[in-house]
Amino acid sequence: MEHFDGAAVAATETFVPARLLDFLLRLEATRTTDAVWDLFLDLAHGLELTVVDYVYATDFRNWEQAQFIRTTFTSDWLERLRAYPHIRDTSNFRMHGCRYLTPLKIGPAYLPLMGEISDDKRRHVHLAAEQGLNAGVAFPLRMGDPGHAALIAFGGSHGAEAFDALLTRHGWTLHAAALAGHARYAELFKTEFVKRNHLTPKQKELLRLVGHGMMDKQIAHALGISFSAVRQRLSSVQAKTGAQNRADLAALAARIGLVPDPLLKAHGDDLTVFVCTGDGRTGTEVRPPRACAHEAAE
Template sequence: MTHFDGTALQGTEKFIPPRLLDFLVQLEATTTTEHVWDLIVGLARDLGLTVVDYVYATDFRNWEQAQFIRTTIDSRWFDDLRRFPHIRYTSAFRMHGCRYLTPIMVGEEYLDEMGEISGDRRRHVRIGAEMGMRAGISIPLRIGDPGQAALITLGGDLGRADLAALAARAGLVSAPLLRAHGDDLTVFLCTGDGKTGTEVRRPGTSPPTAAE
């Protein structure tokens, strides 16, 4: 494997999983936005993720400002957008990605962890689940000019335990780490072969022995 200019990769560059490394090397050689999108979608599908959603706004502070959206979600999504145009107010992009840079868990699987949310927001999440986005991760992006922001979301029709198992199989997290978290898993890097994973729970502990 070499860089786009033919330079061999050094050993110090090879600490990430091979599939992700290959993706980055290919990304170096892209010349069009179409090629970038194809690489992202290809990576997601290789990792068992059926949904890739990218939203970009030139000025997110202006509600009427046009947004650029590229997605693998079924076109039925736009029917719901026309029926409920205010749904844009409750998107992860508007509510989180435009303000913060921390990745967040998204999807119906995480409704209980979203705290107090509006009925519109809850409906938005459930519509996404119907379109195949039951669980995933949204990563905020910045471009430099004030007001510009973007958000990329990767996920699919997966449960929380499925995402954790996929991450372990890809070597992004170690199995002991997952077992230590048990039912309180927060590791959700989404990767793998697309097959349903095995739920990992906290190892059972015996009750303490009563003192004699």
């Protein structure tokens, strides 16, 4: 087996389940969010799980700000949501994923374990069963960005006993794959921003310069265009991205990697700061030894 760059997989890397190792090696080679989603589907189908449901919200405090939803549920699911709007409040993402990090068994097969639940929640569970989810597991996910949360669920038509046996054998694989796949998906989702919003190379460059804090006159000088042309491009970029102001544009530039993350500033001297060490010491700074004057001259 090989890594994406052709390096051989070392013996010290093969202690994880073979199915998980295969998933991670293939995940390394993904270059698009579609490819990551396909890996999730392949993993599920290999375990005879017919349902995969993945939701990611940019602000779990306001869960209606969903950034994307990918699901094997058919479009009938959306019609059911319109018919029963109140069940939107009873999704596993909103009731559990936005609050906790513990994996959760889901589906009608586990209704006896759910205790007292509302009629809306019970209806939600049964509607999902109509889409093939009789038993499943949901994994809450988090991002490094404050307020971001996601949840991915895997399931099928299994009974509780059969699904419990599947979790015993493959629960670690599903959980680890969910965490790694989500991180990779979110990374690629950011890099696809330019293409997804149909930004031209000139508009991308403009966004980069705004991210560096340059004002309109500075941008005009850097690009060799008029001040009014800069204003026109800014308006076009805002229209395409939904940015409300210059601060939004600068934040976008940092989020999609056009400018360095200000929280991860590079240090020319390779400064390392230990926030806390095992013996309780804090604030220790380590710098590489500087060459003596005569060594530098040599």
